[in-house]
Every structure is written in structure tokens, then in C-alpha cells.
Amino acid sequence: xxxxxxxxxxxxxxxGQQVTLSCSPISGHRSVSWYQQTPGQGLQFLFEYFSxxxxxxxxxxxxxxxxxxxxxxxxMNVSTLELGDSALYLCASSLDGTSEKxxxxxxxxxxxx
Amino acid sequence: SQQGEEDPQALSIQEGENAxxxxxxxxxxxxxQWYRQNSGRGLVHLIxxxxxxxxxxxxxxxxxxxxxxxxxSLLITASRAADTASYFCATDRAAGNKLTFGxxxxxxxxx
Numbered sequence: 135x136x137x138x139x140x141x142x143x144x145x146x147x148x149x150g151q152q153v154t155l156s157c158s159p160i161s162g163h164r165s166v167s168w169y170q171q172t173p174g175q176g177l178q179f180l181f182e183y184f185s186x187x188x189x190x191x192x193x194x195x196x197x198x199x200x201x202x203x204x205x206x207x208x209x210m211n212v213s214t215l216e217l218g219d220s221a222l223y224l225c226a227s228s229l230d231g232t233s234e235k236x237x238x239x240x241x242x243x244x245x246x247x
Numbered sequence: 248s249q250q251g252e253e254d255p256q257a258l259s260i261q262e263g264e265n266a267x268x269x270x271x272x273x274x275x276x277x278x279x280q281w282y283r284q285n286s287g288r289g290l291v292h293l294i295x296x297x298x299x300x301x302x303x304x305x306x307x308x309x310x311x312x313x314x315x316x317x318x319x320s321l322l323i324t325a326s327r328a329a330d331t332a333s334y335f336c337a338t339d340r341a342a343g344n345k346l347t348f349g350x351x352x353x354x355x356x357x358x
Contacts, residue, residue: 176350177348182345224290233339233345233346235292235295236282238289
């Protein structure tokens, strides 16, 4: 089985732009969650989707949004980028919709200049 | 905000030695998990211990959980160079995939 696939691997944007990141979960996994990792704040939960519904949301501004499609693939969008949005964005999927064993992708490294 | 604090922040050992790292958390949990991350890549699940368990083993890994002290430890025995990575504890309090991660321990295993 293929693992969790995130695209693109690297992304460079400028302040004020918007960006869309993509995540394809492991086949059969219905839950996708997103995390932001920065040296200063560590790993922080963004949101989680299960069967196209957002079940949980972290403490991030409304500029961060996401969605999940019927094939469980997920996208997250960040609008009006700020320098502080530079981070590694990680997607994780789980088979049974719990958080008891998450499978992570390799992440998208976003640099905002 | 981070639920867990990990100690130490960094650890350097020789191959063959044991590595121990600790995690403390603030609120009650359903379970606690440990993940490994190599060089800014994705995280890999290592082991899960439930709130009603005190100790768990998986290969060279041993995890303990003390809910009265809100702390956990991860022991890697007979470490190898390939164990060089950052190790994170993560707590699960509620339904849904919302893990709260600690700050991580960077482990360097020297050959």
C-alpha cells in the first residue's frame, strides 16, 4: 500500500499570496488531519476531517482552511500568507477515525518570503 | 499550546547504550503515544500506551506511564546509529485525530 502522499514537497511564496497543499491518505483511510510544525511552536494541530466533515479544529486564524473530498483526499489552504506561516505542514491519516495510530506524510515545507 | 514537555531536549549517546527520554503532560488523557521523526520528515508511530496501562514493550522500546504524576518515559535499549532522530510524545484526550505533541527530544547515536 502506498503511504500518505503530500504535494508539493517544497513551496516558496511571498507575503500576501495564498497557497493550497494536497494530501492523499492511505487507501481506505477515511480520516485526515493536518499539523503545522515550526521550530518555535513545535507541532500544532490544525484540523481533522472524517468522511468530508471537519470534526476538530485547532486554534488557528480563519486564514487556514481545509476540506476533504469524497475519495478522502484533503487540501488545506492558507490565504494572505504571513512570514510566520513558514513551516512544515504535515498531513496524517488513520484507518478507523481515531487518533490511536496516525500515519504521516513527509510534509510540505512552506517558505514565505 | 503544547500539552507535553519533554526532557531532555537533546541527548547524545554511543551506539549500544540505552537512551531514556521523559514526557510530562498537563491534563487527563485517553492514551499517550510516541513518534519518531527523521530530519524534518514525517512522523512514524512507535508505540501507544493507554491510560490504564503502566508499562509496554515493543522490540527495543519500553514505555512507562504514571498517570498520577502525568508523566511517561521512553527507553530505547541497545541503540543504533539508525535510531538518530527526534522523538515526540503525543497525548490524546478526545475523540477525533487531535493529538497534542510535546516539544521533542533530539537523539544522536554516535557509531
